[in-house]
Amino acid sequence: MVTPLSDGELHIPAQGLLNRDLPAAFTDADGLMAVNFGGYLSRTADHVVVGDTGIGGGAIPELPIGSFPERLRKAGVAPEDVDTVIFTHLHFDHVGWSALFTNALYHVHAIDWKYWVTDATPETGPGREDFGAIPAPERLAPGHSPGHCIVEVGDDVVLLADAAHNPAQLLSDDYRSATDVDAELAAQTRAALADELAGSGKLIAMTHHPGAGRLEVEAGRRRWAYAPSIE
Numbered sequence: 001m002v003t004p005l006s007d008g009e010l011h012i013p014a015q016g017l018l019n020r021d022l023p024a025a026f027t028d029a030d031g032l033m034a035v036n037f038g039g040y041l042s043r044t045a046d047h048v049v050v051g052d053t054g055i056g057g058g059a060i061p062e063l064p065i066g067s068f069p070e071r072l073r074k075a076g077v078a079p080e081d082v083d084t085v086i087f088t089h090l091h092f093d094h095v096g097w098s099a100l101f102t103n104a105l106y107h108v109h110a111i112d113w114k115y116w117v118t119d120a121t122p123e124t125g126p127g128r129e130d131f132g133a134i135p136a137p138e139r140l141a142p143g144h145s146p147g148h149c150i151v152e153v154g155d156d157v158v159l160l161a162d163a164a165h166n167p168a169q170l171l172s173d174d175y176r177s178a179t180d181v182d183a184e185l186a187a188q189t190r191a192a193l194a195d196e197l198a199g200s201g202k203l204i205a206m207t208h209h210p211g212a213g214r215l216e217v218e219a220g221r222r223r224w225a226y227a228p229s230i231e
Contacts, residue, residue, distance in 0.1 A: 001042065001043055001231060002040055002041070002042050002153050002157050002159075002205075002230050002231060003040065003041040003042075003075045003230075003231055004038060004040055004041075004071075004205070004210075004230060004231075005038045005039050005040060005041055005050070005054065005068050005071040005072055005075070006036055006037070006038040006054075006067055006068070006071055006210070007037040007038040007039075007054030007055050007056070007065060007066060007067055007068040007071075007096065007097070008036075008037050008038075008054075008055070008063070008064050008065035008066060008067050009034055009035065009036045009037070009210060010034075010035045010037075010063060011028055011030070011032040011033065011034055011035070012032060012033055012035055013031075013032060013033065014027065014032075014033040014166075016033075016178075017033065017035065017165060017177060017178060017179065018033075018165070018166070018169075018175050018176065018177055018178075019175060019176040019177070019178075020174075020175065022166060022168050023168055025224075026166055026167060026168045033166065034209065034210055035165070035208050035209075036207065036208050036209060036210045037054050037055040037065060037093055037096075037207075037208070038052070038054045038055075038067075038068055038071070038207065039051050039052030039053055039054055039068070039094070039207070040052070040151075040159055040205070040230075041072065041075055041077060042153050043077075047083055047084050048077060048081050048082045048083055048084070049082070049083075049084040049085070049086060050072075050082050050084070050085050050086070050101065050104070051085075051086045051087075051088065051151050051159060051161075052086075052087060052088055052094040052095075052161065052207060053068065053085065053087075053094065053095055053096055053097040053098045053100070053101070054068035054093070054094070054096045054097050055092070055093040055094075055096040056068075056092075056095075056096020056097055057069075057096070057097075068096070068097050069097065069100065079100040079101050079102070080101075080102060080103050081103075082100075082101045082103065082104045083103060083104055083105065084104055084105055084107065085098065085101050085104045085105070085106045085107065086107045086108075086149075086151060087106065087107065087108040087112070088148060088149050088150065088151060088159070088161035088162070088207070089108075089109075089112050089144065089145035089147060089148040089149065089161065089162065090108060090112050090113070090115075090116040090117070090145065091145060091162070091179075094161070094162075094207070108147070109147035109148075109149050110147065111142075111146050111147030112145055112146060112147030112148065112149075113147070114147075115145070115146045115147060116145075141160070141161070141163040141189050141193065142182070142185055142186075142189055143163075143180055143181070143182050143183070143184075143185035143186025143187070143188070143189045143190070144161075144162045144163060144177070144179065144180045144181065144186050145162070145181055146181060146182075148161065148162065148163065149161070150163055150193070155202075156201075156202055156203055157202065157203045157204075157205070157230065158197065158202050158203070158204050158205070159205050159206075159207075160193065160204060160205065160206045160207075161206070161207050162179070162206070162207055162208065163186070163189060163190055163193055163206075164190055164193075164206050164209075165177060165179075165206060165208045165209060166206070166208075166209050167206070167209065167213060167224040168224075169190055170190070170193075170194040170197070170204075170215055170222060170224065171194075171221075171222045171223070171224060173187060173190070173191040173194070174187075175187070175190075194215060194222060197215045198215045198216070198217050198222050199215070199216065199217045200214075200215070201214060202214065202215075203227055203230060205230050211226055211227075211230075212226070212227050212229070212230035213225050213226040213227050214227060
């Protein structure tokens with residue numbers, strides 16, 4: 001079971017994040033792009049797992065951000081119940097509530113740890129004392145961040161994190177994001193993921209896009225179909 005843990009949502013012009021506008025199907029009534037912050041909760045027979053920990057309370061003081069702990073409580077989980085935290089990557093908007101989980105082991109890919117922590121100055125990477133360098137997930141989605149990972153939950157759910165910010169990026173390979181460390185590599189990675197997921201029937205979620213869906217193939221073209229829920 002996977003439960004989204006939103007930390008808040010903004011609506012911005014798509015060109016504030018991407019290199020061009022989005023189709024109307026992926027914008028709100030004002031033509032703006034929804035940008036969600038947060039992570040995901042997954043419970044197994046043996047573990048309570050949080051994937052990414054949102055942007056953090058007060059990260060943008062003038063905006064309504066910081067609902068992650070409340071969403072966790074509504075899901076019936078206390079921070080001390082979480083025994084595993086997986087970071088898809090170490091951008092600031094994915095590690096905001098990491099200090100909540102005092103009983104958890106923290107996992108992040110060694111490549112991202114090296115880029116943002118070992119080789120970074122305090123101004124460019126998160127503090128070394130805030131995380132634990134634990135063996136990494138096996139699957140990479142590089143480009144957005146050097147050691148960016150996607151997370152697969154069972155056989156049916158794929159959490160793309162920031163490998164894509166919006167479903168439109170899985171339908172057309174010419175999108176670029178201002179937040180990608182290597183925009184061309186990120187685009188290549190995204191295209192490969194889209195080819196792999198198209199027609200697979202897997203439920204797909206992205207950290208910064210509210211809702212989940214499946215990537216279908218119709219008349220030789222990719223098509224996004226929203227799912228009622230990721231849970």
